Amino acid sequence: MLTRSEMSRYIDSTLLRPDATAEEIRRLCEEAARYRFFAVCVNPGRLELAARCLEAEEVKLCTVVGFPLGANATVIKVKEAETAMEAGATELDAVMNIGLFKDGNYRAVEEEVQGLARLVHDRGGILKIIIETGYLNPEEIRLATRLVAAGGADFVKTCTGFGPRGVAGDDIIYIRSSAPPSLKIKASGGIESYQQALGLIELGADRIGTSHARSIISELMEI
Template sequence: MDVVYFYITRRIVMLNKIIDHTILKADASKDDVLKVVAEAKKYEFYSVMVNPCWVSMVHQELADTEIKTATVIGFPLGATTITAKKAEMQTAINDGADELDIVWNIGKFKSKDVEYIKKELDILVNVAHENDKLIKVIIETALLTEDELKKASILVMNSGADFIKTSTGFATRGATIDDIKIIKEIVGDNIAIKASGGIHSAEFANELVRLGATRIGTSSSVKIVTQ
């Protein structure tokens, strides 16, 4: 198997081991999802990221591997209620999800309703951690100003979430170099960073990792690790 290696602070990182191999398109069929699962097994990706309806099947398909089952919550707009997100999380957990990537309420954040955001994060982080699951918070950097991005990074860092994640891949753009630079400057090593959306080359993934991303979300995983 060919894999891409990156050097980070004198450590060798196998890129495949930090990739969430992703299929979230609306028209993804059962065969499409199974193809992604097969690719994850072949290239030993960190996880398979799917919409919630596929979690149970993917969990069963990955049962004999170390590959994680990951899913999205409140995707892709983040505009559902806290109660709905909590229920969606619990269902995904019951179906076998190991990791949950939640879209926070972008509209509430843009409205400067910090108390709502803190409440949402507190409830959802608790659900994940009470069930020994990892939680990533998608802030959708494409829709934020630089000042908002800094404030968002602080809120997620202080929430106890495991990761701050840049993008859904469904907005006007995905992760950028500047996004990762700004987030890393704010959070340091206090929370992990997942870069996602628009990552289609090993060169770009390499640069995002060099700047501080410790997880990559992409549907171009095979292309990246075999370039």
């Protein structure tokens, strides 16, 4: 059992819907500050607004890169990451090139992660790589995890929320079995309840990405 304040520090409160309004972004940031969520995650075009809303807060600012397909050219992803950090993001969730991975072009996948990690780390940020587990079998999840680790990312993240399914407990088990201790796990995709979030944490998730952060926290009474 985690207290409300303990659970809050696991949560990246997320709003990545393409139709999200400015008012919804402001409300997301206000809730994150009130509940002391670890971060908010918004689309790149909303970074400047979110940065203004969180200017005096401890909440981290996160955005996505190559989202949601991961199919952009590496040079585009790197430029997108650079622009996002200039706009105030300190954590980037970048989608792995799933097509290259399925081709067996593992060197290209690893080199892309390396390029992103170099840029993000040079600017003092955190890089999470989304491997979109819904497209991968268990051995592919393990292999993708090893490539993400070799590329120097800080986290492997399960899902975009726009793929064929959300996170499953087995995803965390497969990732944890292949991840070095230095590589953290962000579970995301369809996490809607406290019990679901807690179960993923107990399996080894270090961060929870969810668009249901307030409802998850509302299930808990502060202890």
